[in-house]
Amino acid sequence: MARRAKKQATMWDVATLAGVSQATVSLVLNGAHDGRVSAKTRDRVMAAATELDYRTNAYARSLRSGKSGMVGFISDEVASAPFAGRLLKGAQELAWETGHVILSVDTYNDPDLEAAAIDMMRSYRVRGVIYASMYHRVVQLPGALEGVPTVVVNAQEAEDRVLSFFPDxxxxxxxxxxxxxxxxxxxxxxxxxxxxxxxxxxxxxxxxxxxxxxxxxxxxxxxxxxxxxxxxxxxxxxxxxxxxxxxxxxxxxxxxxxxxxxxxxxxxxxxxxxxxxxxxxxxxxxxxxxxxxxxxxxxxxxxPFERMARDALRSLLNPPVGDVADYPIECPLVTRGSVASAKVRTA
Incomplete structure (x- = not known):
């Protein structure tokens, strides 16, 4: 006999358990409670949501707001390259910390695949797109990204129309x-x-x-x-x-x-x-x-793969004020045993 699916908790259920209005629950769960809901009430709402295993409907929220919690990550071969894969790792870590999810596609420099990836990301109403390269080069952004908040990582955008983060x-x-x-x-x-x-x-x-x-x-x-x-x-x-x-x-x-x-x-x-x-x-x-x-x-x-990706995503979520388009990132020196003092030459 098939098991009956557990009924998913609603925002009304959370409000009833917490003893507050549905509007208060909405403010708390959507992060818009600052100055409007007391800390005690917020804690009560969060405890009720945890007890009921409540999950927000991210898709419905994106339809209402025109934004989602997803960030696109388009690259040539970054996700499948062990070395440059730390770019994706850095972006994913900060995305998770800020309540976002990375939607990643490697295009292998195929224009048709890139166009399809951008179209898919636009349909998901991503917050923006990180356009990354496996190696440092100058890139031309595809026209399909016009109007989509975009940053470039491990490369330099040819026309300085968007922010670029790359190794110094x-x-x-x-x-x-x-x-x-x-x-x-x-x-x-x-x-x-x-x-x-x-x-x-x-x-x-x-x-x-x-x-x-x-x-x-x-x-x-x-x-x-x-x-x-x-x-x-x-x-x-x-x-x-x-x-x-x-x-x-x-x-x-x-x-x-x-x-x-x-x-x-x-x-x-x-x-x-x-x-x-x-x-x-x-x-x-x-x-x-x-x-x-x-x-x-x-x-x-x-x-500095991880730092480039984190700085790029941070700027995408909170755009800096000013006209600077290029952000060269320091490459730290890692000292090991391959350098010794020069020997004094004798005649």
Whole structure:
């Protein structure tokens, strides 16, 4: 015999149990009670709602108000990428804290899927949309988001029409190079993660920070100490070996990402050299499956995925006053064992 479904409690049931009006229950459960309902009455309403296992009808509330407790999260491959997935984690955590739910779709750069996702989110009357990228790039917002409150994360919106939250690449490159300079190194090389003609913000910013740190320290930029790769391990291996065997070898290498740094470790080992005794190495990204597991652990800059997402969602829920569209977020330095003081060279 089928079990009869338990009757769902109504707002009237809560009001009867709490001994208040339905209007008072509505004010309390919808968070509009400040200054209008005493703390004692609020506690009585909440206790009654808990006892009756009352659930608000979020869909009906969204129809009445024109807003829902949902926030859209549209990305290329963020939700399915372990590394960049911390963007979604950061957004979900703050959403939960503020009584919202994230509605997430990975589009894999398919325009039709993206259009369908936006249409679905509009039909659910989302509070707004977080438009995220797996890697830092400049993006054009789809026209279908016109009129929908939107923020961009881990990317920069091309026309500065909405707020963009992204890693401060230049400050990160500066911090990485400064870490090596402060350890006494003066021949500091860099292996970048893109070609000289690439327009991607990550490589451009990290190189600019490297140059600024060298210039400020009085060491000066030497193009002979820079190599350009694609950010993979094999490039780090090949280019680090080239740096160490061509002319006067550097005593430290700033690698544009952690995979390149792993390749540099392998190159130094193949030459009978050791990190950091013979050459210090700093990476970028703080990939948790890689950086702490190298031997020695890699000093690197962490991409602020969770903070970017939280700041973006916070601004979506409570838009800031002013015209600032770009919000570069600091990349924290994570120190491990790959940097040592430079050895004094003797004649």
């Amino acid at each position: 690449e230049e400050a990160g490159g500066y911090s990485a190079t400064r870490q090596l300079l402060d350890a006494g190194h003066r021949r500091v090389a860099m292996i970048n993660i893109q070609s000289p003609d690439s327009t991607l913000p990550a490589g451009l910013g990290r190189l600019a920070g490297y140059r600024r740190a060298l210039d400020e320290s009085g060491v000066g930029f030497d193009p002979r100490l820079v190599r350009y790769g694609t950010g993979d391990v094999d490039d780090g291996l090949t280019l680090a070996r080239d740096l160490m065997t061509t002319g006067e070898a550097p005593t430290a290498i700033f690698c544009g990402n952690d995979r390149t740094a792993w390749g540099a470790y392998r190159a130094l080992e193949s030459l009978g050299l050791h990190v950091p005794d013979d050459c210090s190495v700093v990476g970028f990204d703080n990939q948790d499956m890689l950086a702490p597991n190298l031997d020695p652990g890699l000093t690197t800059l962490a991409l």
